[in-house]
Amino acid sequence: MLEKEDLLLTTILGKGKGCFLFLLHLSSLLIRCQKWSNSDAGDVLKQYNVPDWPFIATYLISEASLMKSSRWSNYISALPRQPYSLLYWTQSELDRYLEASQIRQRAVERINNVIGTYNDLRLRIFSKHPDLFPEEIFNIETFNWSFGILFSRLVRLPSMDGRVALVPWADMLNHNCEVETFLDYDKSSQGIVFTTDRAYLPGEQVFISYGRKSNGELLLSYGFVPKEGTNPSDSVEVSLALKKSDKCYKEKVEALKKHRLSASECFPVQVTGWPLELMAFAYLVVSPPSMSRQFEEMAAAASNKATSKKDIKYPEIEEDALQFILDSCESSISKYSKFLQASGEMDLDVTNPKQLNRRVFLKQLAVDLCTSERRILYRSQYILRRRLRDIRSGELRALNLFDGLKNLFK
Ligand SMILES: C[S@@+](CC[C@H](N)C(=O)[O-])C[C@H]1O[C@@H](n2cnc3c(N)ncnc32)[C@H](O)[C@@H]1O
Incomplete structure (x- = not known):
């Protein structure tokens, strides 16, 4: 024995x-x-x-x-x-x-x-x-x-x-x-x-x-959640989806299918940032019909099976892609906040002690998880807002410069 x-x-x-x-x-x-x-x-x-x-x-x-x-x-x-x-x-x-x-x-x-x-x-x-x-x-x-x-x-x-x-x-x-x-x-x-x-x-x-x-x-x-901020490998899954109203919805779904992805996918986000696959999926979501030839390349990069892990970049739609990710993160944040706000009042009416113990225990685990996941999303929200501000102020500077040159040649 x-x-x-x-x-x-x-x-x-x-x-x-x-x-x-x-x-x-x-x-x-x-x-x-x-x-x-x-x-x-x-x-x-x-x-x-x-x-x-x-x-x-x-x-x-x-x-x-x-x-x-x-x-x-x-x-x-x-x-x-x-x-x-x-x-x-x-x-x-x-x-x-x-x-x-x-x-x-x-x-x-x-x-x-x-x-x-x-x-x-x-x-x-x-x-x-x-x-x-x-x-x-x-x-x-x-x-x-x-x-x-x-x-x-x-x-x-x-x-x-x-x-x-x-x-x-x-x-x-x-x-x-x-x-x-x-x-x-x-x-x-x-x-x-x-x-x-x-x-x-x-x-x-x-x-x-x-x-x-x-x-x-x-x-x-x-069945346990480490103390907040103690897990360097922590991440939160963010769900991104093609827009049903997209004129190229069918073509995009086809491109994704080829790479075993569907119209809605989850990607892990960490406090240090998000993966290339997520960025590629966001590019695909916001890309206009004029970029249809790149759909396939974007879908390949969104699947982690892309052979070359090169950092694909489409400067003309970067702002839209980042804004789309920001919107998805913010919609997620509001779901977490709704739960965390409501959790204080939850289950106060349970009288059976065994049932109450179980509920208190599970609720605490959920509160710990949601707090840590929301914390990562807050960090992403901060980074995304800052990047968007930089892009927009860069565009504004370029526009001012252009106006200045125009005035000079008037
Ligand atoms: C492989 S067992 C570890 C041994 C466990 N202490 C036991 O004797 O059964 C895994 C279980 O231990 C608990 N555990 C392991 N690491 C933990 C940690 N850092 N915090 C809280 N619980 C933990 C969890 O209940 C988990 O399901």
């Missing part, structure tokens, strides 16, 4: 960075190539070539159902019964608290994906092998739980060709946005190691990186 002590802890405390904090042998991982306690069930899933995520989700349910007779039993009993990710928010909670954020849509898609994956496994495999996959054990509730565990704990191991695994006990480490180090396979020691990126003092909590994720992504998968 796998015990916490199987995790070989090395005494790094008080030492410098670059030390192995622990070593966990491959035989201890919940990974695709591992032997299942119920080996017949594992063999069936392998025959059907089930992809890694649903494979490991089913593996975890199978091991959990065996309780003490599974070698993972101690680890599994230490896992949360209800992981905190957005998978556990109801549709009405998502609509109520996250209406302003694009993360709501990502959560809805994720919930539907889990349901779709479960239904697919049930139809194709479980219903044909009810003795190995009884519905009392393999059902949507247990799949929601195991996917919740995977979203908040599954580790991608770069040195094992990106294979994914649950790494028992090592996954008890919490995330810190400023930490750069993560779990990986180490060939020489043939195990999973965690190498510190700085020295720790005795008794100090050791953190790990769950990856460079925005606050919204951390809430989506892990």
Whole structure:
């Protein structure tokens, strides 16, 4: 049976960075190539070539159902019964608290994906092998739980060709946005190691990186939002859309389709700025019919699959494109402000203490997320206004110069 002590802890405390904090042998991982306690069930899933995520989700349910007779039993009993990710928010909670954020849509898609994956496994495999996959054990509730565990704990191991695994006990480490180090396979020691990126003092909590994720992504998968201003990888998704009234709407949609984009797309904006793809999409939205020959080039640049990442520029429509982005940011800001203003009064009428606790908790997460996302948008609004002012004052100067020259030659 796998015990916490199987995790070989090395005494790094008080030492410098670059030390192995622990070593966990491959035989201890919940990974695709591992032997299942119920080996017949594992063999069936392998025959059907089930992809890694649903494979490991089913593996975890199978091991959990065996309780003490599974070698993972101690680890599994230490896992949360209800992981905190957005998978556990109801549709009405998502609509109520996250209406302003694009993360709501990502959560809805994720919930539907889990349901779709479960239904697919049930139809194709479980219903044909009810003795190995009884519905009392393999059902949507247990799949929601195991996917919740995977979203908040599954580790991608770069040195094992990106294979994914649950790494028992090592996954008890919490995330810190400023930490750069993560779990990986180490060939020489043939195990999973965690190498510190700085020295720790005795008794100090050791953190790990769950990856460079925005606050919204951390809430989506892990159910928490870092303190405002502490996440250098934070970003907010801004939604841009072609205008239905556009004379070239059809041609633009066609150009976007060629690059697997649709008439409405989301782009991540950071405090440091926005990606080239967003600017290219904005150029496409505001470009007049006379620029139809450039639609294709703009759509290609808007898809991050553009082969050459050159900074496309169309000075004649730059002002319109920036104004369009500013309008989109401001419309987003007003949605956040509406929610944040209303949030103070929300749920004051709930009397059931359990329900009230849940609502207060979810509302606080939503307020933290919306505050951090709005902060990024405020910064973009400032940068955009300043750029537009510079462009307009430059144009004014050019116009004054032109008038001056005209007067001179009169
Ligand atoms: C991989 S587990 C980490 C171990 C966790 N402390 C446990 O023992 O279950 C991920 C979960 O830990 C919590 N967590 C991790 N880092 C956090 C942080 N910086 N702030 C708040 N919660 C965090 C979240 O609930 C997240 O879903």
